[in-house]
Amino acid sequence: MISIDSDKCTKCNLCSKVCTKKVISPGPVIDPAKNMFCIKCGHCYAVCPSEAITVLEFKDVAKDESTREPVSPDHLMNLIRHRRSLRFYKSEPVSREHLEKIVEAAAYAPSAKNMRRIKAYVYTDPQVIAQINGRLPEHYKKLLKIFAMPGFPLIWRWLGHSPGMLEAYRNDFKRITEDPEYQVLHHTPTLMVFTAPMKDPMSTADGWIAAQTATIFAETLGAGTCYNGYLVIAASKDKTLKEIMKIPANEHVVSAITMGYPAMTFKRSAARKPMRATFI
Numbered sequence: 356m357i358s359i360d361s362d363k364c365t366k367c368n369l370c371s372k373v374c375t376k377k378v379i380s381p382g383p384v385i386d387p388a389k390n391m392f393c394i395k396c397g398h399c400y401a402v403c404p405s406e407a408i409t410v411l412e413f414k415d416v417a418k419d420e421s422t423r424e425p426v427s428p429d430h431l432m433n434l435i436r437h438r439r440s441l442r443f444y445k446s447e448p449v450s451r452e453h454l455e456k457i458v459e460a461a462a463y464a465p466s467a468k469n470m471r472r473i474k475a476y477v478y479t480d481p482q483v484i485a486q487i488n489g490r491l492p493e494h495y496k497k498l499l500k501i502f503a504m505p506g507f508p509l510i511w512r513w514l515g516h517s518p519g520m521l522e523a524y525r526n527d528f529k530r531i532t533e534d535p536e537y538q539v540l541h542h543t544p545t546l547m548v549f550t551a552p553m554k555d556p557m558s559t560a561d562g563w564i565a566a567q568t569a570t571i572f573a574e575t576l577g578a579g580t581c582y583n584g585y586l587v588i589a590a591s592k593d594k595t596l597k598e599i600m601k602i603p604a605n606e607h608v609v610s611a612i613t614m615g616y617p618a619m620t621f622k623r624s625a626a627r628k629p630m631r632a633t634f635i
């Protein structure tokens with residue numbers, strides 16, 4: 356829901372142009388029948404040259420006085436190319452000040468229909484992180500048993516996966532379950548997890564995008580990250596793991612990143628397969 360201050364409005368109609376839900380029609384006129392479809396995206400507020408628009412949900416939030424600053428393509432590409440999945444961290448967790456900024460950045464990530472139904476869980480308690488890490492092999496022991504069932508490789512092929520992929524997973528799962536030195540969470544001092552409501556595919560996408568926004572922003576604060584798919588997979592099945600993580604039953608873990616200040620410096624950017632891009 357929005358309101359327009361008619362004393363300030365100069366009738367430029369930019370707000371009706373940008374409103375993706377057509378809550379505002381040219382005039383500008385707020386269509387009462389469509390007001391319920393307002394997604395509170397703030398496009399109208401952000402475009403209005405006269406500060407005539409209020410998004411009612413945020414009417415008490417202090418105005419962001421900052422203006423858009425240029426970021427050079429070279430600087431951003433440099434950050435993107437030099438970001439590496441970091442698996443060696445200094446022992447101290449990412450500072451609370453930095454974590455709050457990273458979570459704030461994630462809150463500004465694109466979100467389907469601006470619903471923002473995802474939540475962030477940030478772990479810095481070494482005991483809780485150790486408990487989470489300690490629980491992970493349980494799930495992979497079960498998966499190894501399934502892999503060993505007669506006929507499983509055939510089912511795997513039938514599902515369209517390659518035998519090489521099965522071997523790669525088996526190799527990883529053996530390491531997780533048999534190597535006492537190996538930690539799925541890479542001895543991380545900080546773990547950031549995004550959850551979404553169950554059976555909500557759009558919010559699930561939001562959880563990934565939030566994690567990627569956090570990942571990139573963390574780099575600017577000198578913190579490195581690594582996605583942890585093996586935690587996500589285990590948390591999708593293991594109720595005990597979710598309890599340890601203090602995640603309610605009606606939420607599911609979408610994305611997880613280990614995070615910390617680097618205890619390893621990479622000297623250069625490494626090559627990547629080019630994107631198979633089609634320009635039409």
Ligand SMILES: Cc1cc2nc3c(=O)[nH]c(=O)nc-3n(C[C@H](O)[C@H](O)[C@H](O)COP(=O)(O)O)c2cc1C
Pocket residue numbers: 438439440441442581582583584585586
């Ligand atoms: C969806 C996803 C899941 C991942 N899961 C893990 C994981 O469980 N453990 C891990 O060490 N790295 C994980 N990674 C990191 C990838 O291995 C890494 O991104 C890849 O090797 C490329 O390296 P780079 O991120 O440094 O470019 C994951 C990455 C993504 C995008």
Ligand code: SF4
Pocket residue numbers: 359363364365366367368369370371382383399402403404405406407408
């Ligand atoms: S953008 Fe602002 S000034 Fe322009 S029509 Fe909308 S409310 Fe009025």
Ligand code: SF4
Pocket residue numbers: 356357373374375376377378379392393394395396397398399400410
């Ligand atoms: S907040 Fe977004 S959806 Fe709502 S009226 Fe403004 S532009 Fe339209």
